[in-house]
Amino acid sequence: MGKIIALANQKGGVGKTTTAVNLSAALAECGKKVLLIDSDAQGNATSGLGCRCDKDEKTLYEVIIDEIDINEAIIHTRYKNLDLCPSNVELSGAEIELVEAEDRAFRLKKAVAKIKDSYDFIFIDCPPSLGLVTLNALSAADRVLVPIQCEFYALEGLALLTGTVKRVRKSLNPELDFEGVLLTMFNGRANLCLQVADEVKKFFKDKVYATVIPRNIRLSEAPGFGEAVLSYDSRSKGAESYRDLAKEFIKKQR
Numbered sequence: 001m002g003k004i005i006a007l008a009n010q011k012g013g014v015g016k017t018t019t020a021v022n023l024s025a026a027l028a029e030c031g032k033k034v035l036l037i038d039s040d041a042q043g044n045a046t047s048g049l050g051c052r053c054d055k056d057e058k059t060l061y062e063v064i065i066d067e068i069d070i071n072e073a074i075i076h077t078r079y080k081n082l083d084l085c086p087s088n089v090e091l092s093g094a095e096i097e098l099v100e101a102e103d104r105a106f107r108l109k110k111a112v113a114k115i116k117d118s119y120d121f122i123f124i125d126c127p128p129s130l131g132l133v134t135l136n137a138l139s140a141a142d143r144v145l146v147p148i149q150c151e152f153y154a155l156e157g158l159a160l161l162t163g164t165v166k167r168v169r170k171s172l173n174p175e176l177d178f179e180g181v182l183l184t185m186f187n188g189r190a191n192l193c194l195q196v197a198d199e200v201k202k203f204f205k206d207k208v209y210a211t212v213i214p215r216n217i218r219l220s221e222a223p224g225f226g227e228a229v230l231s232y233d234s235r236s237k238g239a240e241s242y243r244d245l246a247k248e249f250i251k252k253q254r
Helices: 016-029 044-048 060-066 089-097 107-113 132-140 154-171 191-207 217-225 237-253
Strands: 003-007 034-038 082-085 121-125 143-149 177-184
Touching (some): 003 016, 016 034, 016 044, 016 082, 016 121, 016 143, 016 177, 016 217, 016 237, 044 217, 060 107, 089 132, 107 132, 132 154, 143 154, 154 191, 177 237, 217 237
Parallel strands (some): 003 121, 003 143, 034 121
């Protein structure tokens, strides 16, 4: 049975989508069958994998609002073993349309239950806000993976997310827990980075990945070419770090 992991942080610009795309691609490269669900209306995970949503193509919006079979929306990417449930700006309307639905927080959970056994890992790239789409992701997930940028406001965002997970666990998904915390945009020579890393490790202890993601120009460039960094520049520090993360991630599953 596959494991469903939401990538979430209520603070934007922390490398969440970068991690969703590149960890998914790295795990697929390791031979794992992976599905990435883009639940952000900006569709950055979709474009970051070189995919586009034409008018006639189904997206996560139709899965959540029209309750179509999620298999109708899933597409194969250029990467072997990696599938995608795409998103586009239409998903922004789902926040309003879901308000009056009785099962408004569980639409995605019901949809994903049908395909959970078809994948080793299902990742959900969440928007940087706590709306109904994010609640759908957290209700569907087994675990939450949290990318954190090593900066002053990181701990504030982490406190917000921790509170959110507690509330979701209490009211919607009692099994929800943290998968891990990933330090991103890391600069080992900056005192602030080291201080933030220490504080995160004090709070989350062994949940913090030993692998850190450095600041890397190739990681920033790759989405503009619709590629994961693993194919854009396979030998870059960014690609190497996500391969290391994938190996650590798999090891922790055991």
